[in-house]
Amino acid sequence: MAETVKVPVDGVAVTAIGVAVIRARESEREDRLYDDPLAQAFVTAARAGFGEQRWTQLEALADQFFDGRTIGVRLVDERFEAAVAAGCRQIVLLGAGLDTRAYRMNLPQDITVFEIDLPELFDFKEPVLAATEATPTCQRRVIVADLREDWRKALLDSGFQPSVPTYWVDEGSLGYLNQDWNRSVVLTLTELSAPGSRFGAGRVAVDPDAPPYRELRNFVGREAPPEHMARPADFDVEAWLDEIGWDTQFHSWNDMTAHLDRPAGPLNPRIGSIAAIRR
Ligand SMILES: C[S@@+](CC[C@H](N)C(=O)[O-])C[C@H]1O[C@@H](n2cnc3c(N)ncnc32)[C@H](O)[C@@H]1O
Structure with missing residues (x-):
């Protein structure tokens, strides 16, 4: 199987493999914050498509981002559960990457998870998933679309219902779009959101010149993380x-992570997540 799968070894889709490496590592720990049994299948399949040096670079990047990113996965798991408990019946993953929550979170059959990502990502993800013979516990729809283009039509065509409360998940993906595209994505999802829908936006303080971000930019290459990471506070997200x-x-990062048995800071109390509920 591994030889026939097209592995995205560069471009922005490669970042999804880095996150799969992180989730596979976390899943092996005795004190794991979540269990993602399919992550290792992605890692194994991806490894076969990489040269030695580039794989070493990818693993080194995963090391650098591990602590914060793995806690972030757990926090999104918790928000997933809260959104479902609050009545959201649709979940849209914006830049789904190698996310397997449709499989691993015991979501009921009346939930639909819509996964949006680029063609090169699904060219890799779908055959790997098929080879595992895993089945999602809920409904799962794959939407091959570029968030900079007309993803709205593709989402509606796949059965998305704007009248149903939806949880929209941006887990490390909108950061790869520039701020105009970011706003355009949020405006579109706002139009598609019934009252009670949920969305979260990070309030972060990223120094794009810090070594991990510089290395990530070099590694991703042709679609490097954008310059807006340099000025994350140039508009007031909450007011908008x-x-x-x-x-x-x-919710500050410090508050959100206090219940976890894992060192997570403390960080600047202004860093955290903005939870939004549609009126
Ligand atoms: C860092 S990964 C995160 C993936 C996933 N959310 C996770 O946490 O594992 C970023 C993802 O965003 C996707 N992405 C980036 N730009 C995109 C775009 N313009 N349209 C659709 N997906 C995009 C990439 O292909 C990649 O899968």
């Missing part, structure tokens, strides 16, 4: 979300 129809609440 409020203006376009969302109630927001800020």
